[in-house]
Amino acid sequence: MAGLFDMAKRNWQIRNPPGVVTKTAEPLRFGILGAADIAPNALISPAKTHPDVVVYAVAARDRGKAQSYAQKHGITEAKATYQDVLDDPMIDCVYIPLPNGLHFEWALRALQAGKHVLLEKPSVNNTEEAKMLFHHKLLSAPKAPVLLEAAHYLFHPAWTKFMTLITPSEVESAKAVIWVPMWQLSTDDIRYRYDLGGGALMDLGAYTASALVHIFGAVAEECEECVTEPGSFDARCDRLYRAKYIFPGGGRGEMEGDLSAPLDRLSPDIHVSHRSVSVSPDVAGVQIPEGHEMYRTRKVKFGTFVQPAYMHSITVDDSYELRLIGDTSGIVKSWTERQTIKAYTFRDTGAEQAGEPYWTTYRYMLEQFVDEVRGKTVKQWVTAEDSMNTARMLDMAYTRSGLGLRKTSEYRLKA
Numbered sequence: 124m125a126g127l128f129d130m131a132k133r134n135w136q137i138r139n140p141p142g143v144v145t146k147t148a149e150p151l152r153f154g155i156l157g158a159a160d161i162a163p164n165a166l167i168s169p170a171k172t173h174p175d176v177v178v179y180a181v182a183a184r185d186r187g188k189a190q191s192y193a194q195k196h197g198i199t200e201a202k203a204t205y206q207d208v209l210d211d212p213m214i215d216c217v218y219i220p221l222p223n224g225l226h227f228e229w230a231l232r233a234l235q236a237g238k239h240v241l242l243e244k245p246s247v248n249n250t251e252e253a254k255m256l257f258h259h260k261l262l263s264a265p266k267a268p269v270l271l272e273a274a275h276y277l278f279h280p281a282w283t284k285f286m287t288l289i290t291p292s293e294v295e296s297a298k299a300v301i302w303v304p305m306w307q308l309s310t311d312d313i314r315y316r317y318d319l320g321g322g323a324l325m326d327l328g329a330y331t332a333s334a335l336v337h338i339f340g341a342v343a344e345e346c347e348e349c350v351t352e353p354g355s356f357d358a359r360c361d362r363l364y365r366a367k368y369i370f371p372g373g374g375r376g377e378m379e380g381d382l383s384a385p386l387d388r389l390s391p392d393i394h395v396s397h398r399s400v401s402v403s404p405d406v407a408g409v410q411i412p413e414g415h416e417m418y419r420t421r422k423v424k425f426g427t428f429v430q431p432a433y434m435h436s437i438t439v440d441d442s443y444e445l446r447l448i449g450d451t452s453g454i455v456k457s458w459t460e461r462q463t464i465k466a467y468t469f470r471d472t473g474a475e476q477a478g479e480p481y482w483t484t485y486r487y488m489l490e491q492f493v494d495e496v497r498g499k500t501v502k503q504w505v506t507a508e509d510s511m512n513t514a515r516m517l518d519m520a521y522t523r524s525g526l527g528l529r530k531t532s533e534y535r536l537k538a
């Protein structure tokens with residue numbers, strides 16, 4: 124009952140955060156490229172509770188659309204073009220929620236304009252673009268701007284907690300699944316447009332692939348199978364994928380995503396199985412007779428890993444075996460233990476870090492982005508290597524599926 128009350132309160136406060144936030148004297152001013160559906164959740168709402176952030180401008184291809192969007196969301200300026208945002212010296216940071224196929228070009232343009240960039244996932248169309256973007260000399264110059272792929276779920280304390288329960292070198296298998304309900308997207312959505320970097324692997328695979336890389340602590344060696352089903356708009360864009368990977372050391376990773384899923388599949392989740400390993404009795408908080416050793420096989424399930432702020436659940440199932448040392452056949456005793464864990468703040472993980480139960484993944488991410496821009500130490504981050512690894516995983520799956528890579532942008536910065 125208390126759990127239900129907490130959930131209702133948290134979900135209400137996500138939409139109606141308590142208290143009034145006083146902004147700093149010179150907050151970071153953000154401009155948004157595109158009047159995108161995701162921006163209210165991903166930036167506009169989180170900015171309201173961040174004292175050092177103001178969403179200052181939005182640009183749309185149609186000025187009227189930018190104006191009504193700005194009015195609806197209390198944004199000071201509506202710009203007629205994306206370039207107008209980049210040319211405005213008042214703007215410090217740019218959020219890019221454009222279709223995937225435009226991320227590379229507009230991220231480069233924004234970095235060249237000296238703006239810090241929060242770039243929607245997946246950061247780019249493929250590994251070739253990832254290398255050109257994340258290795259660009261603009262990012263290694265003195266006082267280089269910040270570039271972050273908005274893989275928001277990695278910033279939530281539930282993910283941090285989940286990773287403390289995983290030992291990447293001992294993972295035998297893992298499966299990550301994510302679904303979008305069938306009513307959510309139109310058949311000609313940007314996710315079904317090849318020219319815009321569409322495809323379920325691009326859209327949902329960005330989550331499942333990056334999750335697998337973190338869980339195994341490495342990018343896969345090979346994608347051994349990738350079955351897809353096409354969307355109706357363009358057969359080159361997958362509506363559904365099921366991919367299987369082999370990781371260094373032989374671990375098996377699977378991922379599935381569906382952009383038009385039936386109603387019974389609403390919770391994105393991850394299942395991880397570790398192999399049986401010898402553990403110290405302290406780990407299980409038990410004492411064992413002399414001449415014996417303990418083995419543990421751990422399974423971890425993370426329900427609702429992508430949007431954990433609304434509700435999530437991490438379940439750890441440990442199976443223990445007590446054996447005589449050196450006797451691999453005889454089990455003297457076996458037992459199981461289950462823990463169910465939730466972490467809505469870093470306090471729940473035992474760490475001292477800012478946050479409130481009603482902070483979404485996006486709000487936690489914004490906190491770190493601002494800290495990085497302000498030159499403070501960040502606690503969670505998506506590194507250039509992380510972004511490149513996600514692109515490598517997606518490229519492997521697209522190649523294996525036969526659909527081929529998403530095309531590389533022809534845009535290049537003038538020297």
Ligand SMILES: NC(=O)C1=CN([C@@H]2O[C@H](COP(=O)(O)OP(=O)(O)OC[C@H]3O[C@@H](n4cnc5c(N)ncnc54)[C@H](OP(=O)(O)O)[C@@H]3O)[C@@H](O)[C@H]2O)C=CC1
Pocket residue numbers: 156157158159160161162165182183184185188220221222223225243244245273275313319326
């Ligand atoms: N972090 C998250 O949880 C989520 C992230 N995303 C990511 O955000 C990005 C945008 O997704 P979403 O907000 O759902 O998409 P929308 O279609 O709502 O927004 C995309 C924006 O791109 C602009 N645009 C520019 N060129 C084109 C073009 N040729 N065709 C269509 N639109 C164009 C449009 O801007 P204009 O206003 O100028 O017309 C539009 O507002 C994607 O990269 C997606 O992966 C999406 C959903 C959730």
Ligand SMILES: O=C1OC[C@@H](O)[C@H](O)[C@H]1O
Pocket residue numbers: 303326327
């Ligand atoms: O990033 C995303 O997360 C959730 C999905 O609804 C959406 O398609 C995707 O773009």
